[in-house]
Amino acid sequence: MIQEPVSSECPAEPEATRREAGSSESSRANRGWWDRNADDYQVEHGTFLGDDRFVWGPEGLDEVEAELLGPADELRGRDVLEIGAGAAQCSRWLAAQGARPVALDLSHRQLQHALRIGGTFPLVCADAGALPFADSSFDLACSAYGALPFVADPVQVLREVHRVLRPGGRLVFSVTHPLRWAFPDEPGPEGLSVSASYFDRTPYVEQDEEGRAVYVEHHRTVGDRVRDVVAAGFRLTDLVEPEWPAWNTAEWGGWSPLRGNLIPGTAIFVCARD
Numbered sequence: 001m002i003q004e005p006v007s008s009e010c011p012a013e014p015e016a017t018r019r020e021a022g023s024s025e026s027s028r029a030n031r032g033w034w035d036r037n038a039d040d041y042q043v044e045h046g047t048f049l050g051d052d053r054f055v056w057g058p059e060g061l062d063e064v065e066a067e068l069l070g071p072a073d074e075l076r077g078r079d080v081l082e083i084g085a086g087a088a089q090c091s092r093w094l095a096a097q098g099a100r101p102v103a104l105d106l107s108h109r110q111l112q113h114a115l116r117i118g119g120t121f122p123l124v125c126a127d128a129g130a131l132p133f134a135d136s137s138f139d140l141a142c143s144a145y146g147a148l149p150f151v152a153d154p155v156q157v158l159r160e161v162h163r164v165l166r167p168g169g170r171l172v173f174s175v176t177h178p179l180r181w182a183f184p185d186e187p188g189p190e191g192l193s194v195s196a197s198y199f200d201r202t203p204y205v206e207q208d209e210e211g212r213a214v215y216v217e218h219h220r221t222v223g224d225r226v227r228d229v230v231a232a233g234f235r236l237t238d239l240v241e242p243e244w245p246a247w248n249t250a251e252w253g254g255w256s257p258l259r260g261n262l263i264p265g266t267a268i269f270v271c272a273r274d
Contacts, residue, residue, distance in 0.1 A: 014206035014214050021203045021216045023152040027106065027127055029205075029213035030150045034107035042087055042113050048250060051117050052092040056144050056174045057266035058255035059242040063093065068172045068240065068270055069140055075099040078139040081164065083128050083157075083173070084146015088114035088121070095121050102138075104128065106147070129153065131160045138164055143173040149217055152203070154225075158232030162273055169273040171234060177241065177264040180254065181219045187256030192263075222267065229271050238270035 021029070034041075049055055054063035063069060069080075076098030082091045085103035087110060094101040104124040105111050111123045126132050128147040141161050148154050161171050182198040184191050199221065206215040220228065222239075229236050244260025251257075255265045 012209050014208060016204070016206050018200070018202040019205050021152060021205050021213050021218075023129065023156075025213050026150060026152045026203070026216040026218070027129070029216050031106045033215040034105075035109040038086075038107055038109035038113060041110075045252065046087070048252070049087075049089050051087075051089060052096060054090040054093040054144070056240075056268055057242060058250070058252040059244055059260060059266055060248045060250075061240075061242040061266075061268075063090075066240070068238075068268065069142060069170065072097050075140075079137065081131075081133070081138045081141040081161070082146070083141060083143040083161070084148075085114065085123075086110045086146070087117055088119060088123065089117075090142060090144055091121055092117070092119050095119060099140075102133075104131070128157045129160060131164050133164045135163055136166045139166055139169050141165055141169070141171045143171075145174055145176070148173055149175050152216075152218055154218070154220065154228045155231050158228055158234065162233045165273040167273060171271040171273065172268065173271075174266050174268040175220075175225070177267045178220060178222050178225065179264060183254075183259075183263070185254035187251045187254055187259060189258070191254055191256075191259055225267070225269060229269060233273070234271035235274055236269060237272050238268075240268035240270065242266050242268070 078099045080094050080099045080101045082101055082103045085091055085105045088103035091101035091103040101121045103114060104126055106127055108125050111125055114123050147157060151157055182194045182196055184195050201219050204217045205213050207213050226236055241264040244257055249257060
């Protein structure tokens with residue numbers, strides 16, 4: 001097979017590496033990545049996520065069954081902040097239960113998809129580390145794989161959420177299960193053997209030819225996550241590790257039925273603001 005020559009103007013594939021990346025570099029890189037990749041993300045995963053479902057992760061755990069924010073009939077009239085909302089599928093489900101959600105995301109392009117799908121709730125483009133809301137503005141906060149895996153200072157984000165929640169409020173957030181960082185991000189058998197130290201917190205960085213980060217993801221151990229929650233003033237009330245259900249035959253990146261039946265893929269932290 002003869003391949004056509006590659007144009008010299010085509011951008012090179014990013015280099016994957018492990019190196020330090022601070023808050024401003026991580027924020028800048030991830031804003032750009034999500035703006036560039038939002039269209040493909042919604043095409044690839046939009047059917048699984050739905051337009052108005054509240055799914056906590058690739059396992060498919062649905063808030064309808066999980067009730068991690070509380071019984072659905074108790075959400076009516078509650079002010080809810082969704083952090084890292086993407087196309088605001090979770091906020092749309094919350095609005096259908098009678099809640100008053102606000103969908104926040106770092107990516108303008110992701111929020112354009114929220115506009116495309118529709119909804120009557122506010123959309124806010126902002127960094128989760130500097131929430132543009134007054135103290136005690138919300139009853140509940142939630143984040144399904146939003147913001148926290150991508151920030152260099154998760155305690156700052158959690159403190160901001162603590163600030164905008166009212167006393168008695170609740171935060172629930174899901175992230176990649178920390179155990180996964182010790183395994184290759186592959187859905188098949190090659191993803192079942194430990195290849196790195198679970199205790200290595202060095203961020204995963206994709207960078208361009210000039211060494212500028214274009215995507216950053218940060219690793220925290222389970223203990224780190226618990227300490228972050230406590231340092232921000234929350235009380236951890238539950239840690240949910242969804243099992244892979246028999247009905248879910250989908251592969252999503254490194255998540256798959258094969259791996260999901262053997263090792264956890266998602267960790268969900270349920271936190272109280274006393």
